[in-house]
Amino acid sequence: MALLLAVALLLVVVVARVGMLQTVDQHRLAAEGESQRLSNVTLTAPRGTIFDRNGFELAISVPQSTVWADPRAVGDKGATAAALANALRLSPSDAATLQDRLSSDKEFVYVARQVDDAAAKAIADLKLAGIYQYNEPKRFYPAGNLSHGLLGGTDTDGKGTAGLEEKFDSTLSGQPGELIRERDQQGRSIPSGRRQLVPAQPGNDLVLTIDKTLQYTTEQLLAQQVGALTAAGGTAVIMDTATGDILAMASVDRDPATGNVSVSAANKAAVDAFEPGSVAKIVPSSAVLDLGESTPNEYWHLTGTHKSDVYEIEDVEQHGNIDLTTSEIIAVSSNIGAVMMANRIGPPALEQYLHAYGFGVPSGLDLPHETAGILTPQSQWSVSQRDTIAYGQGVAVTALQLTAAMNAIANHGTYVAPRLVDATIDQHGDKHEEPASGTRQVIKPETANEMTPILEGVWCAGTARHAPRIDGYSVAGKTGTGYIAQNAGYKVVGTDGKLTTDGYKDANGVNHYNATFAGYLPAENPRLTISVSIFDPLPSGPHFGGNTAAPVFSSIAHEALQQLQIPPSSNGGSCPAAPGG
Amino acid sequence: MSTTTPRLAPVATPRRAGPLRITLPRREHEVGQEPAGAEKRRPDLRVVPRRRRRRAGVVALVVCVVVFGVMLGLVAFQAKIAADQQRLDRVDQETSNAQTEYERLRVIVAQLESPQAVISAAKDKGMDVPDSVTYITPSANDVVGVALAEGRATSETTPDPGDDSTSAWEAVKPYVGATP
Numbered sequence: 001m002a003l004l005l006a007v008a009l010l011l012v013v014v015v016a017r018v019g020m021l022q023t024v025d026q027h028r029l030a031a032e033g034e035s036q037r038l039s040n041v042t043l044t045a046p047r048g049t050i051f052d053r054n055g056f057e058l059a060i061s062v063p064q065s066t067v068w069a070d071p072r073a074v075g076d077k078g079a080t081a082a083a084l085a086n087a088l089r090l091s092p093s094d095a096a097t098l099q100d101r102l103s104s105d106k107e108f109v110y111v112a113r114q115v116d117d118a119a120a121k122a123i124a125d126l127k128l129a130g131i132y133q134y135n136e137p138k139r140f141y142p143a144g145n146l147s148h149g150l151l152g153g154t155d156t157d158g159k160g161t162a163g164l165e166e167k168f169d170s171t172l173s174g175q176p177g178e179l180i181r182e183r184d185q186q187g188r189s190i191p192s193g194r195r196q197l198v199p200a201q202p203g204n205d206l207v208l209t210i211d212k213t214l215q216y217t218t219e220q221l222l223a224q225q226v227g228a229l230t231a232a233g234g235t236a237v238i239m240d241t242a243t244g245d246i247l248a249m250a251s252v253d254r255d256p257a258t259g260n261v262s263v264s265a266a267n268k269a270a271v272d273a274f275e276p277g278s279v280a281k282i283v284p285s286s287a288v289l290d291l292g293e294s295t296p297n298e299y300w301h302l303t304g305t306h307k308s309d310v311y312e313i314e315d316v317e318q319h320g321n322i323d324l325t326t327s328e329i330i331a332v333s334s335n336i337g338a339v340m341m342a343n344r345i346g347p348p349a350l351e352q353y354l355h356a357y358g359f360g361v362p363s364g365l366d367l368p369h370e371t372a373g374i375l376t377p378q379s380q381w382s383v384s385q386r387d388t389i390a391y392g393q394g395v396a397v398t399a400l401q402l403t404a405a406m407n408a409i410a411n412h413g414t415y416v417a418p419r420l421v422d423a424t425i426d427q428h429g430d431k432h433e434e435p436a437s438g439t440r441q442v443i444k445p446e447t448a449n450e451m452t453p454i455l456e457g458v459w460c461a462g463t464a465r466h467a468p469r470i471d472g473y474s475v476a477g478k479t480g481t482g483y484i485a486q487n488a489g490y491k492v493v494g495t496d497g498k499l500t501t502d503g504y505k506d507a508n509g510v511n512h513y514n515a516t517f518a519g520y521l522p523a524e525n526p527r528l529t530i531s532v533s534i535f536d537p538l539p540s541g542p543h544f545g546g547n548t549a550a551p552v553f554s555s556i557a558h559e560a561l562q563q564l565q566i567p568p569s570s571n572g573g574s575c576p577a578a579p580g581g
Numbered sequence: 582m583s584t585t586t587p588r589l590a591p592v593a594t595p596r597r598a599g600p601l602r603i604t605l606p607r608r609e610h611e612v613g614q615e616p617a618g619a620e621k622r623r624p625d626l627r628v629v630p631r632r633r634r635r636r637a638g639v640v641a642l643v644v645c646v647v648v649f650g651v652m653l654g655l656v657a658f659q660a661k662i663a664a665d666q667q668r669l670d671r672v673d674q675e676t677s678n679a680q681t682e683y684e685r686l687r688v689i690v691a692q693l694e695s696p697q698a699v700i701s702a703a704k705d706k707g708m709d710v711p712d713s714v715t716y717i718t719p720s721a722n723d724v725v726g727v728a729l730a731e732g733r734a735t736s737e738t739t740p741d742p743g744d745d746s747t748s749a750w751e752a753v754k755p756y757v758g759a760t761p
């Protein structure tokens with residue numbers, strides 16, 4: 001009887017407990033059970049691909065294995081760390097750091113992120129307790145360093161940190177998804193269990209205006225010249241005259257320690273501003289024609305020197321009093337002639353045309369760290385600056401701005417904003433063209449038509465006459481050899497007889513230069529505008545735009561014309577007749 | 582003393598649909614033990630007909646078979662679901678692996694198509710990057726002349742002798758082919 005009572009009591013307790021579990025505690029227990037079964041996985045959105053204009057991949061993301069550890073589940077920390085270090089080829093210090101991480105009390109520590117397939121397989125084959133892998137997208141640049149500065153890069157988490165990767169990060173990133181499912185201890189889905197999928201939305205792809213082959217060729221030719229001249233670096237830009245599409249934008253640096261020239265990690269063509277020198281003479285010369293203040297054949301009486309504040313302005317090829325036409329002033333790149341043109345139109349008009357050509361104005365590309373250059377308001381120009389701006393000193397521009405400015409003349413006086421992105425491709429594979437570049441009239445078409453023969457004169461008989469010819473094609477352009485500002489405090493005697501600082505001389509009294517050639521071709525029907533700048537070639541060697549940058553222009557133009565199948569000039573590339581008088 | 586005659590055999594009653602009533606014979610020692618005045622009744626027992634017994638057994642068997650069958654079916658169905666779920670997981674994984682492999686092959690193809698890779702492969706085959714390149718650009722008249730000689734053009738395509746403009750190039754370009 002007692003036994004019966006005891007059993008009955010036990011039964012009552014059990015039933016009561018079951019009742020409690022099924023009623024009072026049901027929600028808590030159900031939640032606990034669900035939390036053990038439910039797996040919540042964030043689905044990484046594939047990052048968009050960056051293509052060149054012909055559909056070649058320039059940047060692409062691919063899943064790679066990331067190795068992680070649950071230190072609580074790792075057995076022999078030392079042996080595990082040693083095995084992993086061997087598979088990953090870690091240095092002794094890195095191996096020690098890994099062992100420290102495995103000895104922590106955390107639930108999750110990274111061992112190595114985005115390892116290559118061979119390392120991932122080697123680690124998987126070790127079957128180490130507490131060591132796991134999952135896939136993570138890694139950014140690859142299949143063409144190596146090609147357009148490195150332009151493309152930029154991403155961090156380990158796939159976020160854009162520089163260049164186009166940074167600028168278009170939201171476009172390329174996409175939206176992560178989520179997978180909620182019930183799984184067993186082995187990670188297998190529980191049949192008929194809860195399953196909820198929110199698919200990841202892949203990022204959009206970018207189709208650039210860049211041509212991969214032209215970009216590579218341009219970089220190689222530029223690097224070759226920079227190395228040959230022992231220069232600090234260089235830039236080159238190729239622009240489609242009509243559309244403003246940037247077909248190539250190259251930047252190279254030379255390591256002064258090793259002499260090696262490599263593609264720059266920075267997009268110097270857009271972020272580095274420099275005083276362009278005489279190539280800026282296209283502004284006062286076109287302005288004076290556009291305003292009807294002169295004609296191509298008007299004679300200007302030039303003195304041998306021009307006094308500007310406490311300085312004296314001379315021409316490179318020194319002369320006495322001579323008479324030159326507007327065309328000849330540009331062909332021989334006379335500083336004094338340019339100053340006279342600028343003085344005729346006055347600083348307000350000169351400033352207006354400088355802005356119209358894009359100097360001191362953002363290009364509209366809005367690239368990371370892009371600069372608008374330096375152009376102070378004309379009301380703040382010093383006495384000497386009013387003169388020096390006429391020949392490209394006292395104003396700083398980027399290679400991109402210079403190319404777009406020259407392109408305005410090539411494009412019949414119409415400025416076309418540079419364009420880098422041709423289209424985007426959404427997650428459905430639909431291509432969306434980017435809008436055409438904005439335009440503005442800088443000079444009248446008739447003025448542009450007057451400027452072209454003048455600039456052809458530079459190529460044919462002027463400061464670029466020694467550059468290799470491009471058989472069959474007529475070329476128009478302008479050289480520039482700008483001083484590089486120095487902070488040496490070098491003193492010279494001014495025209496007032498007093499010591500003054502020459503900010504362009506180094507401690508040894510030597511000038512340093514940036515040499516440029518910007519031009520377009522075929523001159524009679526321009527299809528391409530190209531600018532080349534060589535930064536700080538050895539002052540003792542070739543350092544003018546005509547003998548450093550113009551030859552590279554010629555080589556690049558050769559390649560571009562053939563690759564783009566641009567027909568020869570109708571006149572076979574012959575030079576125009578010399579201006580009368 | 583009672584003079585009731587013990588009944589040694591059941592009283593046969595006519596066969597009918599209802600249960601038979603059988604009264605068991607009473608033993609001698611039981612005689613005279615009934616309380617005075619109590620009705621002499623025997624417990625009612627009835628014999629279930631053999632046929633009904635059989636039917637109930639069949640029904641029970643059928644029910645058991647059905648229940649067992651249903652349970653077996655449920656188990657089999659659940660096993661099928663589990664197997665299909667595993668297959669689904671496997672297919673999902675294979676799809677993911679195939680997608681990953683595709684992306685990796687894309688990278689390999691892109692790397693092989695890169696200018697550096699092409700030049701490297703060309704050098705491996707004994708080719709050199711020339712120091713300089715000479716481009717030969719024929720005139721439009723030259724092109725038309727060759728095309729005429731080969732019968733790929735008619736005389737109507739010949740541009741005017743004095744007209745060597747770009748339009749002439751466009752007219753002869755189809756005969757030159759995709760690349761000049």
